[in-house]
Amino acid sequence: MLNVETLYVTNPPYINHVNMIESRGFNLKYINFFDYNLIDINYDLFLNDLRNIPNGSSVILQISCYNPCSVNIEEKYFDEIIEIVLHKKHVIIFDIAYQGFGHTNLEEDVLLIRKFEEKNIAFSVCQSFSKNMSLYGERAGALHIVCKNQEEKKIVFNNLCFIVRKFYSSPVIHTNRILCQLLNNQNLKLNWIKELSQLSQRITNNRILFFNKLETYQKKYNLNYDWNVYKKQRGLFSFVPLLAKIAEHLKTHHIYIINNGRINVSGITKNNVDYIADKICLSLSQI
Template sequence: MGSETHKSTFFTGAQRIPPDHDSPVKANLGQGAYRDGDGNPWILPSVRESRRLLQEQGLIHEYLPILGHAGFREAVARTVLGEELFSTKGSHVATCQSLSGTGALHLAGKLIARTNSPKPKVIITDPPYGNHFQVIKDVGLEYETFKYYDAATKSVDMASYRNMLQTVPPGSVILLHACAHNPTGCDPNKDEWREIGQIMKSRNLFPIFDAAYLGFNSGSVDEDAFSIRHFIGELNLEAAICVSYAKSMGLYGERVGAVLVHAASKDLALDCQSMLEQIQRSQVSNPPAFGAKTAHLILTDEKLKKQWSEDLLTMSGRIRTMRQKLYDALHEEGAPGTWEHLINQTGMFGFLGLSSQVVVELREKYHIYMADNSRISVAGLNDSNVKYVAASIAASVREEQGQK
């Protein structure tokens, strides 16, 4: 609230929401965006070439249709499902371009809120990706969390996961991270995904896949889409998939994404698509064009697609290398505790497992910024800062232990 007092205002319900970002200083490991080996944003060669081709073809700036770029929508469905599954299930899938992954979740959430009475609860992992709460609340759905992470083993708490799946009311919505769980970096393995899917099918639970990291995680979209393809292809589950090209194409600010909805029939898919169109019209009228055109070329031009595959390997490979380097440096510094979890985790984030006291110390004394739950963006590490980060973590943990 401001210091001035107002006698009357229309905005009596307004309050000051704390900002959702850190201020960048020595090592900014808080921001969820890829950085190259020099700590700079990276324009993917596939994106650079796609932009050049678009420019050459003569970019026009007309509106897209409400559902978005038709070629892009189809290319997303083909890429996420894979050609084989697309050939059998493509006609049962509604597609709508969205404002990146966040917009896709909004669309999916609104669709679910409008098509179900009573409205189902949405089950979110704890620890959560912070924005899930806000989006789910904003679309008018209620949520509950379940314990996803076992701090003792630093891995997915499958016992708690099973228990949640077996006890939530039928018809509940489970918000799954298709791969690279944010913030923990811990995913179920393939057998665990099979088991999760089986229980969800038998208990009539609905999956929303937050698919913000397809391809970015392992370097292969096919590998990262395993859970999605298994649920749809093998189990024939209805599902929503929220796709983002923010990370995997580095198109963060262009807001390129799509929601896919796999429905039980072709007719239902068309119904859902018409509702998505109506929701989109009221929210943004029509989605932004430039990023969708850029991504469309990459997903459909053989040469560009091949380059994108290489770009995914470049990004995921550098992140894996930095995980290893941080792990090695922590060992060299003799940082107390075990750090294997850092190399076992996947995706852009490393969940360090530090106390809040150490996180504050790292911020205030060493100017190393990370999320309050000690989640770092591994992509923020490079050869110039990794030793400094490891030495600072080691010193802070030692200091904390000395105080005990």
């Protein structure tokens, strides 16, 4: 029995995590994660917080393409994370909404989860197929709970059945059939993996093209920002805190980004990238 009262999320958080946690009456606390000066994860602060929160804490970790910051936890830190979790007996809830977008293949994006399983650590995974299967309007996903033994598995299963019966009783079936057909047919699955890899590579190319264009257009406005640091980001978005300052102004040029500086690079193309880069640099020159 966990008796969870508090959930920890990495900072800055995915805003829907905050809304969901608070709406269910849990206490919400933050652990350090993204460093706005480094434009990357501050591993010293992150791991230190993971060590110093109370034993048995419940922590939500995004597994790849961290939203909103578009970063992946580096593999070289996996063993240290596992060591801390084992020692502190933390309960990890993995959120994976972008499998296939963080690395060149699906398995690399879930390597930390695999390592948890190898160590026989109990954990949960909240998985979404909305983006990687282009089923956004269908709310396709799965909840995986890895238990330590059969007895624990039975208890968890019975509790889930009780919750589901009160919550939605029976899930929709047509989306499940789409997923099952795709994953159980080897040819369809291989085609999906191939097309997802192509999509992921296109987004990566978009990101590099976008920041290369910013490097070019900033000269027109006598700006001198370092855009290289953003080229290694992953996923559908790029997180550029600098752009938060001009988010409202960009609307006058019909460019729409999140107010924290997150921009959807999947919507950038060779046909619009010059316009976008030029107007961003123009707006930056006016602040």
